[in-house]
Amino acid sequence: xxxxxxxxxxxxxxxxxxxxxxxxxxxxxxxxxxxxxxxxxxxxxxxxxxxxxxxxxxxxxxxxxxxxxxxxxxxxxxxxxxxxxxxxxxxxxxxxxxxxxxxxxxxxxxxxxxxxxxxxxxxxxxxxxxxxxxxxxxxxxxxxxxxxxxxxxxxxxxxxxxxxxxxxxxxxxxxxxxxxxxxxxxxxxxxxxxxxxxxxxxxxxxxxxxxxxxxxxxxxxxxxxxxxxxxxxxxxxxxxxxxxxxxxxxxxxxxxxxxxxxxxxxxxxxxxxxxxxxxxxxxxxxxxxxxxxxxxxxxxxxxxxxxxxxxxxxxxxxxxxxxxxxxxxxxxxxxxxxxxxxxxxxxxxxxxxxxxxxxxxxxxxxxxxxxxxxxxxxxxxxxxxxxxxxxxxxxxxxxxx
Amino acid sequence: xxxxxxxxxxxxxxxxxxxxxxxxxxxxxxxxxxxxxxxxxxxxxxxxxxxxxxxxxxxxxxxxxxxxxxxxxxxxxxxxxxxxxxxxxxxxxxxxxxxxxxxxxxxxxxxxxxxxxxxxxxxxxxxxxxxxxxxxxxxxxxxxxxxxxxxxxxxxxxxxxxxxxxxxxxxxxxxxxxxxxxxxxxxxxxxxxxxxxxxxxxxxxxxxxxxxxxxxxxxxxxxxxxxxxxxxxxxxxxxxxxxxxxxxxxxxxxxxxxxxxxxxxxxxxxxxxxxxxxxxxxxxxxxxxxxxxxxxxxxxxxxxxxxxxxxxxxxxxxxxxxxxxxxxxxxxxxxxxxxxxxxxxxxxxxxxxxxxxxxxxxxxxxxxxxxxxxxxxxxxxxxxxxxxxxxxxxxxxxxxxxxxxxxxxxxxxxxxxxxxxxxxxxxxxxxxxxxxxxxxxxxxxxxxxxxxxxxxxxxxxxxxxxxxxxxxxxxxxxxxxxxxxxxxxxxxxxxxxxxxxxxxxxxxxxxxxxxxxxxxxxxxxxxxxxxxxxxxxxxxxxxxxxxxxxxxxxxxxxxx
Numbered sequence: 027x028x029x030x031x032x033x034x035x036x037x038x039x040x041x042x043x044x045x046x047x048x049x050x051x052x053x054x055x056x057x058x059x060x061x062x063x064x065x066x067x068x069x070x071x072x073x074x075x076x077x078x079x080x081x082x083x084x085x086x087x088x089x090x091x092x093x094x095x096x097x098x099x100x101x102x103x104x105x106x107x108x109x110x111x112x113x114x115x116x117x118x119x120x121x122x123x124x125x126x127x128x129x130x131x132x133x134x135x136x137x138x139x140x141x142x143x144x145x146x147x148x149x150x151x152x153x154x155x156x157x158x159x160x161x162x163x164x165x166x167x168x169x170x171x172x173x174x175x176x177x178x179x180x181x182x183x184x185x186x187x188x189x190x191x192x193x194x195x196x197x198x199x200x201x202x203x204x205x206x207x208x209x210x211x212x213x214x215x216x217x218x219x220x221x222x223x224x225x226x227x228x229x230x231x232x233x234x235x236x237x238x239x240x241x242x243x244x245x246x247x248x249x250x251x252x253x254x255x256x257x258x259x260x261x262x263x264x265x266x267x268x269x270x271x272x273x274x275x276x277x278x279x280x281x282x283x284x285x286x287x288x289x290x291x292x293x294x295x296x297x298x299x300x301x302x303x304x305x306x307x308x309x310x311x312x313x314x315x316x317x318x319x320x321x322x323x324x325x326x327x328x329x330x331x332x333x334x335x336x337x338x339x340x341x342x343x344x345x346x347x348x349x350x351x352x353x354x355x356x357x358x359x360x361x362x363x364x365x366x367x368x369x370x371x372x373x374x375x376x377x378x379x380x381x382x383x384x385x386x387x388x389x390x391x392x393x394x395x396x397x398x399x400x401x402x403x404x405x406x407x408x409x410x411x412x413x414x415x416x417x418x419x420x421x422x423x424x425x426x427x
Numbered sequence: 428x429x430x431x432x433x434x435x436x437x438x439x440x441x442x443x444x445x446x447x448x449x450x451x452x453x454x455x456x457x458x459x460x461x462x463x464x465x466x467x468x469x470x471x472x473x474x475x476x477x478x479x480x481x482x483x484x485x486x487x488x489x490x491x492x493x494x495x496x497x498x499x500x501x502x503x504x505x506x507x508x509x510x511x512x513x514x515x516x517x518x519x520x521x522x523x524x525x526x527x528x529x530x531x532x533x534x535x536x537x538x539x540x541x542x543x544x545x546x547x548x549x550x551x552x553x554x555x556x557x558x559x560x561x562x563x564x565x566x567x568x569x570x571x572x573x574x575x576x577x578x579x580x581x582x583x584x585x586x587x588x589x590x591x592x593x594x595x596x597x598x599x600x601x602x603x604x605x606x607x608x609x610x611x612x613x614x615x616x617x618x619x620x621x622x623x624x625x626x627x628x629x630x631x632x633x634x635x636x637x638x639x640x641x642x643x644x645x646x647x648x649x650x651x652x653x654x655x656x657x658x659x660x661x662x663x664x665x666x667x668x669x670x671x672x673x674x675x676x677x678x679x680x681x682x683x684x685x686x687x688x689x690x691x692x693x694x695x696x697x698x699x700x701x702x703x704x705x706x707x708x709x710x711x712x713x714x715x716x717x718x719x720x721x722x723x724x725x726x727x728x729x730x731x732x733x734x735x736x737x738x739x740x741x742x743x744x745x746x747x748x749x750x751x752x753x754x755x756x757x758x759x760x761x762x763x764x765x766x767x768x769x770x771x772x773x774x775x776x777x778x779x780x781x782x783x784x785x786x787x788x789x790x791x792x793x794x795x796x797x798x799x800x801x802x803x804x805x806x807x808x809x810x811x812x813x814x815x816x817x818x819x820x821x822x823x824x825x826x827x828x829x830x831x832x833x834x835x836x837x838x839x840x841x842x843x844x845x846x847x848x849x850x851x852x853x854x855x856x857x858x859x860x861x862x863x864x865x866x867x868x869x870x871x872x873x874x875x876x877x878x879x880x881x882x883x884x885x886x887x888x889x890x891x892x893x894x895x896x897x898x899x900x901x902x903x904x905x906x907x908x909x910x911x912x913x914x915x916x917x918x919x920x921x922x923x924x925x926x927x928x929x930x931x932x933x934x935x936x937x938x939x940x941x942x943x944x945x946x947x948x949x950x951x952x953x954x955x956x957x958x959x960x961x962x963x964x965x966x967x968x969x970x971x972x973x974x975x976x977x978x979x980x981x982x983x984x985x986x987x
Contacts, residue, residue: 065933067932070940070943070944071943071944071946071948072948073775073778073948073949073952076778077774077778080777080778095933097932097933097935098932098935098939098940098943099932099943100943100946101671103671103672104671104932107671107672108931108932110675111843112843114462114463114675115462115843115844116462117843117846122848122849122931122933213565214565214566215565220657220658272565273566273568274566276568276573277568277571277573277656277657277658278657278658280657280946281946283946283948283949284946287950288546290758291544291546291563291758291759292546292561292562292563292758292759293545293546293562293563311949312755312756312951313949315758422480422658423480425481425658426480426481426658426659427480
């Protein structure tokens with residue numbers, strides 16, 4: 027964090043780019059966008075999302091004459107780096123990153139450094155369908171107000187995926203303390219993605235939510251004092267748990283999909299995921315057997331929203347806005363929710379749609395492994411991004427000890 | 428006239444990026460990077476690097492894995508060649524090195540990972556029948572171990588065949604049969620005779636390739652990402668990770684790590700060079716001692732068999748990836764997929780196409796440029812009657828000896844300044860730097876070995892030098908030209924960092940995508956990428972071998 031602060035101060039010394047809300051009409055934007063190629067920087071570890079982005083590219087090219095080039099990332103921070111590097115090199119116009127799939131610490135870093143173009147949501151006609159009341163995470167990302175600088179496109183909530191043919195759901199832990207007891211009884215059959223990976227940090231964050239003396243302190247930035255107080259229980263819990271993890275907690279799958287592969291291979295018994303449709307999607311693509319299911323915890327699990335945002339210097343910002351607007355179209359969102367496509371739950375408020383549009387979102391009867399809203403349970407708010415950053419740092423320290 | 432500039436131009440194209448890139452790595456390593464407001468000199472980046480938790484382990488695994496991989500590769504390759512010198516079966520088997528050499532490191536590493544995982548192909552093949560395992564065993568760590576053994580294993584699969592090829596190539600310059608005959612007449616057995624009498628003659632010729640193997644093993648990034656320990660990672664991976672951090676303050680320590688990587692490589696090569704002297708002395712006294720060496724024959728045989736095993740694992744690694752690309756469902760502990768089909772290929776066709784096209788365009792462009800430059804250099808050399816000295820050869824080898832991480836970040840900084848980052852042009856140039864040395868090495872000998880009487884006759888008949896070059900030399904050189912092109916293309920297909928940095932991540936190839944996917948995507952899709960990675964260079968080789976046979980089907984003397 028101190029390093030990040032240093033970087034922010036360093037940047038503050040450099041010329042700060044000017045900001046202006048997008049005031050053009052969408053027709054003007056779409057007209058300007060024609061012929062542009064949008065370099066969409068998006069994490070590429072999930073083939074179905076990659077295929078969905080390819081489909082989006084084909085559609086916006088057909089309808090708006092805008093091409094999409096999926097810049098495949100292993101970590102969203104790479105895109106942030108690129109924008110920061112361009113700013114450092116003085117390239118305030120014609121930047122190479124047009125659109126970023128982003129949230130959490132990366133969004134906070136870009137927004138607080140003035141690296142985002144906008145506000146833009148008011149210029150997008152489809153933004154009016156977005157559920158901003160029942161799902162506040164579409165306008166407040168990890169306690170940080172989005173203020174129109176990013177466009178929501180998919181929602182996420184922590185679930186745990188397991189194979190019901192191999193593991194009786196009744197034997198699985200439904201709380202964080204119970205998880206420790208379960209691991210002691212089943213050594214080597216539980217893991218989580220690397221703590222540097224957002225899903226790995228998420229696993230710890232969920233544990234923190236139940237183990238912190240007062241979860242409401244997580245809504246404020248993590249100061250030294252608050253962090254020590256709130257996480258003391260978490261590290262005690264984790265240090266006891268660690269030797270019972272896969273490979274005795276000495277190494278971890280790098281990403282969520284790597285962890286899912288371990289579940290598919292039978293190395294572990296359940297796997298944390300941020301996608302409620304993880305089981306359904308994986309069944310569909312043959313990655314997990316038909317008997318894969320998801321479970322959540324008794325007291326609820328953390329949920330959030332994924333966004334796309336446009337860097338301040340994006341060369342093809344009009345094209346990027348066209349893509350962002352297309353992502354919010356009811357038909358696009360319905361396709362995204364179909365487990366055969368991407369299986370990511372919608373950000374739209376179905377009550378704001380016409381009956382015909384709403385029908386697009388009906389679960390196909392043959393969809394296996396998809397939880398109902400009741401099964402998903404409570405969606406808990408994300409802690410301030412500083413918690414995640416600090417959890418990652420502390421976890422790395424723990425690993426290197 | 429222009430021809431005279433060819434060597435200078437070639438070296439400039441090669442050394443320019445290395446020099447500039449290295450400068451822009453060293454300066455930030457000492458805290459000088461004005462664009463982020465850092466004006467050195469300061470040793471802070473080094474302090475940050477040294478106090479990074481796990482730094483000692485990083486250094487340890489880098490050095491031990493690199494040295495172990497190189498030593499073992501040499502021993503295994505020498506053992507294999509010793510046996511092959513007296514065995515027709517073994518020398519036939521050495522033809523199998525082609526697919527292993529052609530396949531990029533990352534593809535082999537991906538396949539190797541699947542072979543040796545606790546849930547991998549080897550365990551699947553014997554489970555549950557022999558092991559009783561219906562689930563993968565708990566506690567067995569075969570990939571990403573902290574000692575770097577899996578990294579060493581993965582490197583061996585590529586380095587052993589490479590050194591075998593280098594030794595076979597060098598054997599042509601050495602009177603192997605005569606030496607062996609004399610040794611046998613003196614009562615030595617074939618195997619130890621080869622090690623005692625032939626290897627010392629060959630070693631000086633494979634020294635440079637061997638140093639390249641050493642430098643590569645110490646600084647490899649893509650294979651280490653796939654097979655190496657991740658926490659703490661080897662030095663090259665650490666530097667790459669920091670370079671791609673959004674936190675600007677990580678740049679200077681990343682640069683320091685990159686410079687340290689270079690120091691490690693230089694020190695290791697120096698150490699190796701020094702160690703050659705006592706080892707040579709020991710070897711000499713062993714050879715002169717006149718022992719008939721039953722024990723050593725056994726050891727050589729073991730090394731040769733281990734080399735065969737490495738080759739077999741390498742081929743199985745490629746095969747495993749091809750099978751995965753065709754698998755629909757393949758669950759543990761099934762030894763073979765329960766359903767096969769083309770669904771993954773069909774689903775990926777559209778997605779893989781841009782990376783495939785980039786790979787082919789970049790590979791073809793870099794190869795063609797390299798061949799033009801090398802031909803110009805060689806033709807100039809012949810016309811002026813001067814061969815480049817040893818220094819020039821070392822310069823040519825520099826891109827293969829210098830760790831990529833030590834200059835590619837600086838290259839990216841330079842490219843951003845001139846606005847060329849993320850362009851095909853930049854990526855092609857950076858590939859050229861690594862393709863050209865290999866093209867030169869495979870083309871130089873055939874070009875110099877051309878029978879001088881043929882061009883002389885043509886010139887005597889009144890043909891000007893250009894006509895002689897086009898109508899006499901090029902047709903005669905078709906086969907080596909095509910093979911050099913195939914080698915160059917294969918090198919280009921395998922480039923990871925050389926694509927990642929100059930491409931600013933915006934230009935993806937099969938290899939960059941495959942390494943990205945390696946972090947855990949669907950194995951069937953990884954299979955498609957790895958299979959394509961292996962297939963492209965292999966097709967190039969097949970074309971290189973097949974085209975002359977077809978084109979010269981009516982000219983018996985030109986047929987291979």
